[in-house]
Amino acid sequence: MKTKKLKEQIAKELKEKFEKAPLVVLTDFQGMTVAESNALRRKLREVGAEYKVVKNTLMRYAYPGTPVEQIKDSFVGPTGIVFAYDDIVAAAKALKEFMDEKDSKLKFKAAVVEGKVADYNMVKQLAELPGREELLGQLAFTLKYPVNAVAWSLENLFTKLVTVLENIKAEKEGAA
Structure with missing residues (x-):
C-alpha cells in the first residue's frame, strides 16, 4: 500500500508531465499482457x-490546472497515458502502429495535442505527417537549393565565357 506522501509525489510528477508534454494520449489497456505492455x-x-x-x-489530483483537465471524463476504467515531449509525430506514429497491429488490445480514449482536445482521427493525421528528421531534411534542401542554383548558373556562365574566349582566340589565330 502506498503512503500518502508517495501518492502526493506521484501526483506531483504526473502534473509536471501533463504540463510539459505537448502530446498526451489516454488509452484503455484492458486485456493487454505484460509482454505487450513492455513492447x-x-x-x-x-x-x-x-x-x-x-x-x-x-x-484526479494531477490534472487540475493542466491542459489534460479538458479530458478528465476519460479517466474511467484502466487508463494508460502516453507522454510525448520532443517529437510528437514520431510518438503518434509509434502509438498508431501499435494500435493497428492485428491482435492489439490497446484502445484510444482521448488526447490533448498542444493544449487542444484531439480525437483518434486527429492523432492518426498527426502520425501521417513527415517526422522531425524528414522535415529537417526538407528544410535543409529548401535552404540549400538557391545556393546550388546560383553556383550552377555561375559555373555555366564561366563555361560559356571560356568557350567564347577560345572561339575568339581560334579566329585570331586563323586570321594571322
Missing part, C-alpha cells in the same frame, strides 16, 4: 515518449 513502452521509448499506468484517483 509498447519500448516502442515509445525509442521515439522519446513514455507510457505510464497510474490509478485514476491519483490522476
Whole structure:
C-alpha cells in the first residue's frame, strides 16, 4: 500500500508531465499482457515518449490546472497515458502502429495535442505527417537549393565565357 506522501509525489510528477508534454494520449489497456505492455513502452521509448499506468484517483489530483483537465471524463476504467515531449509525430506514429497491429488490445480514449482536445482521427493525421528528421531534411534542401542554383548558373556562365574566349582566340589565330 502506498503512503500518502508517495501518492502526493506521484501526483506531483504526473502534473509536471501533463504540463510539459505537448502530446498526451489516454488509452484503455484492458486485456493487454505484460509482454505487450513492455513492447509498447519500448516502442515509445525509442521515439522519446513514455507510457505510464497510474490509478485514476491519483490522476484526479494531477490534472487540475493542466491542459489534460479538458479530458478528465476519460479517466474511467484502466487508463494508460502516453507522454510525448520532443517529437510528437514520431510518438503518434509509434502509438498508431501499435494500435493497428492485428491482435492489439490497446484502445484510444482521448488526447490533448498542444493544449487542444484531439480525437483518434486527429492523432492518426498527426502520425501521417513527415517526422522531425524528414522535415529537417526538407528544410535543409529548401535552404540549400538557391545556393546550388546560383553556383550552377555561375559555373555555366564561366563555361560559356571560356568557350567564347577560345572561339575568339581560334579566329585570331586563323586570321594571322
